[in-house]
Amino acid sequence: MxxxxxxxxxxxxxxxxxxxxxxxxxxxxxxxxxxxxxxxxxxxxxxxxxxxxxxxxxxxxxxxxxxxxxxxxxxxxxxxxxxxxxxxxxxxxxxxxxxxxxxxxxxxxxxxxxxxxxxxxxxxxxxxxxxxxxxxxxxxxxxxxxxxxxxxxxxxxxxxxxxxxxxxxxxxxxxxxxxxxxxxxxxxxxxxxxxxxxxxxxxxxxxxxxxxxxxxxxxxxxxxxxxxxxxxxxxxxPRAIVVGVDGLRLETLTGRSFIPYERIEQVFAIGWGIVIQHEGLTSFVFAPGADRETLGSVAVLANERIARFDRKEGSANGGQPQTVIRWKEALTSRLEGSTYRQATLSENDLADSIRVPGVPREYRIAAAMALSSRGNRIRIQEAAAATADERTRALLERIAEEEASEVAKAITGR
Known part of the structure; x- marks a missing residue:
């Protein structure tokens, strides 16, 4: 037709x-x-x-x-x-x-x-x-x-x-x-x-x-x-690949695995599946007979997000690596008002930054906790759905359901 x-x-x-x-x-x-x-x-x-x-x-x-x-x-x-x-x-x-x-x-x-x-x-x-x-x-x-x-x-x-x-x-x-x-x-x-x-x-x-x-x-x-x-x-x-904002989740016959973007060099689509080059290694997702347009879409989207991660686009954290708790304190402070170094951060900007392919896992969790303290749980659920790492998704979903203080206690307890 x-x-x-x-x-x-x-x-x-x-x-x-x-x-x-x-x-x-x-x-x-x-x-x-x-x-x-x-x-x-x-x-x-x-x-x-x-x-x-x-x-x-x-x-x-x-x-x-x-x-x-x-x-x-x-x-x-x-x-x-x-x-x-x-x-x-x-x-x-x-x-x-x-x-x-x-x-x-x-x-x-x-x-x-x-x-x-x-x-x-x-x-x-x-x-x-x-x-x-x-x-x-x-x-x-x-x-x-x-x-x-x-x-x-x-x-x-x-x-x-x-x-x-x-x-x-x-x-x-x-x-x-x-x-x-x-x-x-x-x-x-x-x-x-x-x-x-x-x-x-x-x-x-x-x-x-x-x-x-x-x-x-x-x-x-x-x-x-x-x-x-x-x-x-x-x-x-059929194999499956989840292209999240944080990395790729591979679902194959042997189980599930997650590769964050910072470890991936490039993704290729070939006739029999997807090739992922990461940390000097090569992972192959065997998918004989898969639609070529679908394979190409996986490679294009993954490579776009890998490139954005390298540039750290949209990272609201200023590029300074911190622990989850210290990031939460800094973000909460910016939500409450500007500092002499950084301008005030709106809730919408913070919510958007959680879904940007350019921020570390710790930042996503801290930003979600900061949003949770403002009662903005819907955006946290949206951010959870955007992640491919099941551990990060589970934690974000927990933050959306529980009080931020309880989650903070659990994190610092570990």
Whole structure:
């Protein structure tokens, strides 16, 4: 669909439903294969014989079903994961809902509390792609993708993405998905042959037929291919990078890590992911098949904030490193009135400075404590949402909820 002919487009990617549809049959197959194989390998002759016969019947039926249905399911669910692009007339936030007016007088509404996080990507011809993740129920992990003119997208990006976009680097092409499918068949055949070698060796003591062996071979091969596909899909699951005002949070299969901007030299986008050079080391976020525009947006935004950190732009602290408590005292003094060295600092300027990519962690915490003493908790919550470091975010959220004096006691106690 040529999106330039419409005010915008909408796409709902059904990740939760497609994963359930794909891997529930695979899980059932694994549950079938394990007990029958174990019985043939471990049990006494009579029990092993019954397991062999029953297994040949059930695995044969499953293999015949799976060889035809599973490829079809994978193809259909790949389409569901991509979603169907529809033209829309508008997308606006009304009260606590995202309201999407689909062409044809139909309206879709999504409560804002069901939107977990998102990111935006600039597109050619003055358009912007907004990608948000849903949470709750059967839509857990689903994504809604909007493509809009920049003017219409800006208020949505401010509200739904904020200052710390959560970029999800998922597969966007059928080519990578087909490669995973083909690899799972090849590896699945190899794994099935390894397992069947032991099973057939144990079955040599039984009276078996060629038809029974063929049924076992077909069933185990289909099950192994499906299981390998599930493992490969898990290994290649979408990675995420949060580009905060303080650094990058990497969310990968092995866990989460945070790299502050002062340690990062440069960020590169390549065909297979993101490369981060920091402190003489190189970190690589593996994201095969990820959208090139998304990868490029991560690199551009991260490098912009790295450059701003180097220049210490907007740093309201005067460039003097201090402890949290001393910074709080200095900032509180400036809020109350000017000194002979520095002018009076307004609450808005102080609140803005917390979200500037150019101030140390200690300054952010001190500024939040100073704002808390003035009762400006909403701006502190906004600052917390802008940070990528989970420790800093948790502390800022605590400052927004508790009295500044209590947080100060906790900090000095450490």
């Amino acid at each position: 040529d999106s330039s002919k419409h005010p915008g487009t909408h796409r709902h990617e059904l990740h939760a439903l497609s994963s359930l549809t794909r891997y529930l049959p695979v899980f059932i197959g694994v549950i079938l294969a394990i007990p029958f194989s174990a019985s043939v390998l471990k049990d006494e002759l009579q029990t092993a014989r019954r397991a062999w016969e029953t297994g040949s019947e059930l695995l044969g039926l499953y293999g015949g079903f799976g060889a035809i249905i599973l490829p079809f399911l994978f193809l259909v669910t790949a389409r569901l994961r991509r979603g169907r692009t529809r033209a829309i007339a508008s997308a606006t936030i009304q009260e606590d809902e995202l309201v999407i007016a689909v062409s044809g007088a139909r309206t879709l509404t999504i409560p804002l509390d069901r939107i977990r996080r998102g990111f935006s990507t600039p597109l050619p011809e003055g358009r912007v792609q907004l990608n948000v993740e849903l949470q709750g129920g059967l839509t857990e992990g689903d994504r809604v993708v909007l493509e809009l003119d920049r003017e219409q997208a800006e208020p949505l990006v401010r509200r739904l993405v904020g200052v710390a976009p959560h970029f999800v680097l998922g597969r966007s092409s059928f080519g990578v998905g087909f490669s995973v499918f083909a690899a799972s068949i090849g590896v699945g055949v190899y794994v099935a042959n390894l397992i069947l070698g032991s099973v057939f060796e144990a079955a040599a003591k039984l009276t078996v037929t060629a038809e029974e062996m063929s049924a076992w071979t077909l069933g185990m091969t289909v099950i192994a291919a499906g299981a390998v596909h599930a493992v490969l899909s898990l290994v290649m699951a």
